[in-house]
Amino acid sequence: MATAKTRTSSFCRNLSSAAPSLGPGLKCGPNGMVFLSSGIPDLDKVLGGGFPLGSLVMVMEDAEAPHHMLLLRNFMAQGLIHGQPLLYASPARDPKGFLGTLPSPAASKDDKSREPDPHQEKGLRIAWQYKKYFGENQLNFDGQRDGKHEYSNEFDLRKPLERHLIIGQRIDCVSIQDSSDLSTLQDRCATFLSQLPRNDGSISCAGRITIQSFCAPQCAYSNMEWEMLSFIRSLKSMIQSSNSVAIITFPPSLLSPSFGKRWQHMADTLLSVKATQDEDKELAQLITGYQDMVGFLNVHKVARINTQVPVILEATTFSIKLHKRRYLVIECLNQAPVDGSSGASYGTSGSCSSSSKTGNLDF
Amino acid sequence: MNQRSSNLLDEALGLDQAIEPWPLRGRVVAIEDRVETSGSFVLHHLLKRSLSPNSSNVSVLIAFSQPFSHYDRILRKLGCNLVSQRDNGRFFFFDMLKLQCTVGDEGMTPGGGLIALYGKTHKTISALPEIRRKNVSIIIDDLSLMEVAAKGSSDYVLDFLHYCRTLTSEFNCSLITLNHEDIYSIEDGCTFLLQMEYHTDILIKVEPLATGLAADVHGQLTVSNKGRNKASNFHFKVKENVVECFYPGRNRD
Numbered sequence: 001m002a003t004a005k006t007r008t009s010s011f012c013r014n015l016s017s018a019a020p021s022l023g024p025g026l027k028c029g030p031n032g033m034v035f036l037s038s039g040i041p042d043l044d045k046v047l048g049g050g051f052p053l054g055s056l057v058m059v060m061e062d063a064e065a066p067h068h069m070l071l072l073r074n075f076m077a078q079g080l081i082h083g084q085p086l087l088y089a090s091p092a093r094d095p096k097g098f099l100g101t102l103p104s105p106a107a108s109k110d111d112k113s114r115e116p117d118p119h120q121e122k123g124l125r126i127a128w129q130y131k132k133y134f135g136e137n138q139l140n141f142d143g144q145r146d147g148k149h150e151y152s153n154e155f156d157l158r159k160p161l162e163r164h165l166i167i168g169q170r171i172d173c174v175s176i177q178d179s180s181d182l183s184t185l186q187d188r189c190a191t192f193l194s195q196l197p198r199n200d201g202s203i204s205c206a207g208r209i210t211i212q213s214f215c216a217p218q219c220a221y222s223n224m225e226w227e228m229l230s231f232i233r234s235l236k237s238m239i240q241s242s243n244s245v246a247i248i249t250f251p252p253s254l255l256s257p258s259f260g261k262r263w264q265h266m267a268d269t270l271l272s273v274k275a276t277q278d279e280d281k282e283l284a285q286l287i288t289g290y291q292d293m294v295g296f297l298n299v300h301k302v303a304r305i306n307t308q309v310p311v312i313l314e315a316t317t318f319s320i321k322l323h324k325r326r327y328l329v330i331e332c333l334n335q336a337p338v339d340g341s342s343g344a345s346y347g348t349s350g351s352c353s354s355s356s357k358t359g360n361l362d363f
Numbered sequence: 364m365n366q367r368s369s370n371l372l373d374e375a376l377g378l379d380q381a382i383e384p385w386p387l388r389g390r391v392v393a394i395e396d397r398v399e400t401s402g403s404f405v406l407h408h409l410l411k412r413s414l415s416p417n418s419s420n421v422s423v424l425i426a427f428s429q430p431f432s433h434y435d436r437i438l439r440k441l442g443c444n445l446v447s448q449r450d451n452g453r454f455f456f457f458d459m460l461k462l463q464c465t466v467g468d469e470g471m472t473p474g475g476g477l478i479a480l481y482g483k484t485h486k487t488i489s490a491l492p493e494i495r496r497k498n499v500s501i502i503i504d505d506l507s508l509m510e511v512a513a514k515g516s517s518d519y520v521l522d523f524l525h526y527c528r529t530l531t532s533e534f535n536c537s538l539i540t541l542n543h544e545d546i547y548s549i550e551d552g553c554t555f556l557l558q559m560e561y562h563t564d565i566l567i568k569v570e571p572l573a574t575g576l577a578a579d580v581h582g583q584l585t586v587s588n589k590g591r592n593k594a595s596n597f598h599f600k601v602k603e604n605v606v607e608c609f610y611p612g613r614n615r616d
Contacts, residue, residue: 257548262507264398270398304401306436308437308603309602310401
C-alpha cells in the first residue's frame with residue numbers, strides 16, 4: 001500500500017494522535033468534522049451535532065415574518081457565551097442595536113422548559129407522544145454544569161444578554177445597506193477570517209459570521225445577482241479554510257427562481273422558516289399543539305463535509321414553538337389522533353419526509 | 364465486492380469489463396443533479412475507476428467546489444489514495460476555490476481566467492509521458508461554480524468546454540462534468556444546459572424518487588449512453604465505501 005505522509009495505511013484508525021484540543025463550544029464529530037452549536041439544542045440534535053466548522057449555512061426566510069431572527073439571536077448569543085468572535089452584517093443602519101436583543105442563557109435547571117412535568121402526568125400521557133420526551137429525559141440527566149462550559153445552551157428570550165459579554169468581545173458589525181458593491185463586506189470577512197486560520201491541530205477558537213437578509217431590497221447591490229453569487233462563493237471558499245461557520249439568511253422570493261436554486265446549491269446546510277397562519281383550522285385539527293406554534297422549520301440539506309453519504313432525516317419539517325414565551329423549542333410535528341376512527345390510533349410521530357409533490361399541506 | 368455492487372452503474376457506462384482502451388476514452392460525460400440529490404458520488408466513483416490500479420489512467424480534477432482534503436477523505440474510504448496518486452503523477456488537483464475573474468483586474472477578463480486554466484490543463488497533459496497520455500480524464504466539479512467564477516458569462520464557460528473537447532480529440536481525453544439541472548429549468552433559458560447536453564456522449568441524471576426521500580433508497584439514476592444507444596434507470600443508495608445500485612423494488616443487484 002502506498003504510504004501517505006502521516007498514515008501507514010488508508011484503512012488503519014488514526015489512534016496514534018490524540019484528539020486535538022478544542023476550545024470552548026466545540027466538539028468533535030465523525031469524519032474529522034468539528035462542530036459548534038447553533039444555539040438551539042433541539043436543532044443541534046437534528047443536524048447530528050451542530051454546524052461543522054468550515055461550512056456555510058443558509059436560511060430561507062419567510063418574507064412576511066421575522067422568525068429567522070429567532071435562529072440568528074440564539075446563534076449569535078451562543079457564540080458570545082463561548083467567547084467566539086462574531087461578525088454581524090445586516091441591512092439596518094446600525095446593526096449594533098440588534099446586539100441588545102440577544103438572549104441570555106436560561107437561569108437554572110428549575111426554570112428550564114423541560115421540567116419533569118411529563119412524569120407527573122405519566123399515567124395520562126398518550127403512548128405515541130412518549131417518544132418525544134424520551135430523548136429529553138436523557139438530556140436532563142446529562143449533568144447541568146456551569147453554563148459556560150456547556151456545548152449548547154437553552155436561551156431565555158426574555159432576558160437580555162449580559163453587557164459584559166457584548167462589550168469587549170471581538171464583535172464586528174457591518175451595515176450592508178449602502179454598499180453599492182460587496183467589496184467592503186468581502187474585505188471585512190477576509191480580515192475577520194484571517195484571524196482564524198485552519199491548520200491541522202488544536203483549535204483554540206472558532207468564529208461566527210452572520211449575514212442577515214442578504215438580498216434585501218434596501219441594499220444597493222441587491223439587483224446585482226452575479227455579484228452576490230460571487231460573494232457567496234468567495235465567502236464559502238474563505239470559510240472552508242478557516243475555523244468558522246457562516247450563516248446567511250435571505251428571502252428567496254426576492255430572487256429569480258434560477259438564482260434561488262444556485263444559492264440553495266451553495267449552502268452546505270440549508271434551512272427554511274415559515275410562519276404559521278393565524279387561523280388555519282385545517283392544520284389546527286391535524287397537528288397537536290398548533291396554537292403554541294409560531295412557525296415551521298424545514299431542514300432541506302445537512303452539511304456533508306468529508307463524506308459522500310447524504311443525511312436522510314426521519315422528518316424534515318419541525319415546529320418552532322416559544323415555550324412559556326421564553327424558550328425557543330424545535331419539535332417534531334405530532335399528528336393529532338383522528339376523531340371517530342375505528343380505534344386504530346395514528347401513532348406516527350410526524351415522520352414527514354419531504355416530497356417533490358407539494359400538496360395543500362406542505363409537510 | 365466493490366465490483367459487484369456498482370455493476371449497474373458500471374454496466375451502463377461500459378466500465379464493467381476491463382477492456383482496453385478505456386470505454387470512456389474520448390467521451391464527454393455529464394452528471395446532472397439537484398438540491399435534493401447530490402451527484403458528487405458519481406464523480407467520486409468515476410474518479411476511483413479512473414485511478415484503478417490495473418490501468419495507467421491519469422486524472423485531472425478541476426475543483427471549484429471543495430478543497431483537496433474533502434476528496435482525499437472520501438476517496439480513501441472508497442479505497443483510493445489520492446495523495447499517493449498525486450505523488451506518482453497520476454492525479455492532478457487544480458484548486459479553483461479562489462479563482463476570481465474580476466473585470467479590469469490587471470487586465471484579467473472573465474475569459475482570461477478560464478483561458479489561463481485551459482492553458483494550464485493543456486500544459487499538464489502535454490507534459491505527461493507518452494505512455495500515460497493514453498487515457499486522461501478531465502473532471503470538473505462543478506460547472507455552475509465555473510459560471511460564477513466567470514461572473515455569469517456562460518459564453519466563456521462554453522468556450523472553455525469547447526476547448527476541452529478539442530483535448531478529447533487531440534489526446535483522447537475524457538471529459539467528466541458535474542452540473543445542477545434544477546438551476547437551468549424554466550424561464551432563465553436552459554440554453555447552457557441544452558448546449559452541454561447536445562455535446563454529451565453519456566448523460567447521467569441524479570434525481571430524487573417521485574415519492575420523496577427515503578433512508579433505503581437515496582434516489583434514482585438515469586444513464587443515457589449515446590454511444591451504445593442505451594438508456595438505463597435504476598435506484599441507488601450511497602454508502603461511505605460503495606454506491607449500491609439496484610432495480611426498483613429489489614434490495615440489491
